[in-house]
Amino acid sequence: MPEPNHYQRRTSPRKLRGEYYTPPELVELIISSFGTVKANDLILDPACGDGSFLAGAAARLAGLRLSPEEIAKRLVGFEINPDAAALAQERIAGTIERSCDAGISPAKIQVVVGDSLEYPKLDRLLRAAGVAPPTGRLLVVGNPPYVEAKRLSQAVKKSLKARYPDATPGAPDLYLYFLHAALGWLRKGDSLAFVLPNKFLIAKSAFNIRNHLIERRRLRDLWFATHLDLFPGTSVYPIVLFAEAIEQNPERDSVGLSWLGNDEGSLEIVNSLSVPYETFEKTQSRCLFPVPARPALRSALDRMLASPTRLGDLLDIRWTVSFHRAGLRERYVTDHPPDRYAKRFLGGGPFAGNGEVTRYRIAWAGHWILYGQEELRRLGNPLPDPELFTRPKIVICQNGRTLRAAYDDAGFVLKDTLLAGLLRDEVDHPLIRHPQALVGLLCSRTVHFFCSHVFFGGHVGGGYLHFLRSFLIDLPIGQWSEEAARAVAAEVSALATDLPAEERALREERIERYVSGSFGLTPEEDEVVGFWAKSDRNWQARDRVRPPRRVRVTAT
Ligand SMILES: C[S@@+](CC[C@H](N)C(=O)[O-])C[C@H]1O[C@@H](n2cnc3c(N)ncnc32)[C@H](O)[C@@H]1O
Structure with missing residues (x-):
């Protein structure tokens, strides 16, 4: 397993093992939710680890009958840990080879060894990877590192604050910086899907980002997978957040909520619901939450949310x-x-x-x-x-x-x-x-x-x-x-x-x-x-x- 990077060095060794890498079934479900991935789309994972998301995207792109080189051009990863980056290149090259029946050198897989948070602007980020902005969609995917603020060094905290002054007040977890930066990279038509810890739904440090997602109608979907033990042996209760660019859909009036299930070993969406944005505007903390599917439970909750005294x-x-x-x-x-x-x-x-x-x-x-x-x-x-x-x-x-x-x-x-x-x-x-x-x-x-x-x-x-x-x-x-x-x-x-x-x-x-x-x-x-x-x-x-x-x- 890769060595800890400079952000993670202060966390426990257990947290640093590959346990946090996203399981392929979840990657597949997320990638397929973007609809048909086109040959001019670009898939970017800003914290790609051993490459699970990019490998999942490669398998999809292979369905378009592109050459291995063409597929590789549609994928960009950033990874601060060189060992993990090398693993990612090999894994993605392996996936392409298996899907296309033609080989590609891992060196041609665009995984940049570096800190993606150094680039608040998309053009600079892509330039660092040697890639032109896509004529199709930019799809930002991933499972950014969850590192609590108290485990980040003072120097790292200071430089993040300087680079992202508006991200969030206080001392936020590292994943919030990734989300903030990635939301800033999206252009009209682009999409983002991040696997996040459930505390994002309620944490005070995430208030600004939730408020922004709700106010600007950028939140498209939320998936609840907290009950599924997707990261065995860890205490991570994941959700998946889907967001779009500012002003992409100013008329959007609802958020899609879905529950994932694990039926006979395969991961799937078992229940979905569309919930008006207003529901999430009724708490001061702007928390996001699963609304019950049953109509009488839903109306009971609405009635309680309408209570003016708190x-x-x-x-x-x-x-x-x-x-x-x-x-x-x-x-x-x-x-x-x-x-x-x-x-x-x-x-x-x-x-x-x-x-x-x-x-x-x-x-x-x-x-x-x-x-x-x-x-x-x-x-x-x-x-x-x-x-x-x-x-x-x-x-x-x-x-x-x-x-x-x-x-x-x-x-x-x-x-x-x-x-x-x-x-x-x-x-x-x-x-x-x-x-x-x-x-x-x-x-x-x-x-x-x-x-x-x-x-x-x-x-x-x-x-x-x-x-x-x-x-x-x-x-x-x-x-x-x-x-x-x-x-x-x-x-x-x-x-x-x-x-x-x-x-x-x-x-x-x-x-x-x-x-x-x-x-x-x-x-x-x-x-x-x-x-x-x-x-x-x-x-x-x-x-x-x-x-x-x-x-x-x-x-x-
Ligand atoms: C939770 S893992 C997820 C990896 C992968 N996206 C997945 O879902 O399987 C997060 C990865 O982010 C990397 N990382 C941490 N800080 C980073 C940074 N500033 N820039 C790029 N990668 C970073 C870590 O080394 C780790 O491999």
Whole structure:
């Protein structure tokens, strides 16, 4: 396997193995989605690895009865790693030879050893490859490297920012630069297809690009392949994004969504749907997501998306305590009787996770934090203002099979596996007056249905969802009367105590009625959401939370 290149050197060796190279079945499906590839089209892979996309394109071009040389002229790859580039040339030459029954030297395959991101402009990129701009279409394909910003060196980050100042604010992953650059290369009539990680659908760093794709009607199709284990042994959940040039189709009003399936070993599109662009304009985070195919589920989701009040209007959601330096947690978190700076801490033990917060409830494991703000600031690890924790708040778990939240008016300090939702007391809203009702709403199956779809890009291994502030603010709230909020708050207070399972179920069902009413779901929509939840593995596992290890029973 090729050596890591200078972008990848800082990632784990495992990630550097060929596991990320795209399987030929997916390449074939993507290339065939471009329709007939013509003899004057040019296929470009800006990060071609061992050449899987270009080999797939070569096989297609061979169907046009072109000579090996003519085929080779229609293909251009860039690869920063010379070993991978050489493998690509051999592989593509081999494919051409097999398809044409005539040989071609690997040296004639146009794979440039170099950094494609050095060329924000298409003409310069093609000049670097010694190729003239095509008279037909430019088809940009590939699976750009997914390297997190924190693994890129400062020098690389700086030069990327300088070359692509408008790509995206903050510190984006490398794949976003590839997408940004490639979108800039497209001319009218050209197309792009990139295999991307599902987090593109939701990541804050990808906001600008999503917004641009939606606003300028450049997004043509999205394929969901996250469930297929296409990159075995890795934690990559891929989607495929298809885009076109600016102003190519200003009247376009919908995006094609497709689900891939793996029937008897062959990859195929099993379901497709056309979804109006407007659907993706209804969240502040401009997330992209799979819309359910079933009409009643679709209208339920539309109704929720139409809700004008969002969680961010009622809660100021904040990050909590992080110990980003080794050894600090051990020094500042204790299970001994407290000294005068100590505060009760949730998520405190090593690898404690967030099991102290279940749906509706907090069960403190007994950790304390020595809240030495000044000392920790001196050590370069600032803590939030303690007032963040003393005010009544909604505690929200950042990871889980479902959204888990509980009300805290006991002033727990929270570790960063938990988010603090501070009530916006200045807002005149029944859910602010009855904050426990917010907990009922967040823990409900209707809201889980929403999160599973709209926050789909937050899915990680085993179906866990990641709930980040940047998308939780978009969560719809519905419309609440004082009476409904009071009733749900009472149910939640009861659910925060030990109750027999049957009684819990009854109380939860009552909450569901209010929640579905707050969104104005029809009885049919409500019923179908209920059926959906019955078959959703995460919802079924909603109460299966690994309990925290208790350190001691301490009087509080
Ligand atoms: C995820 S692999 C995908 C390869 C191929 N497109 C595929 O789908 O099988 C990404 C490749 O990009 C290469 N790469 C990383 N940075 C690059 C850059 N700036 N220019 C060109 N290639 C780059 C890596 O060496 C790696 O081989």
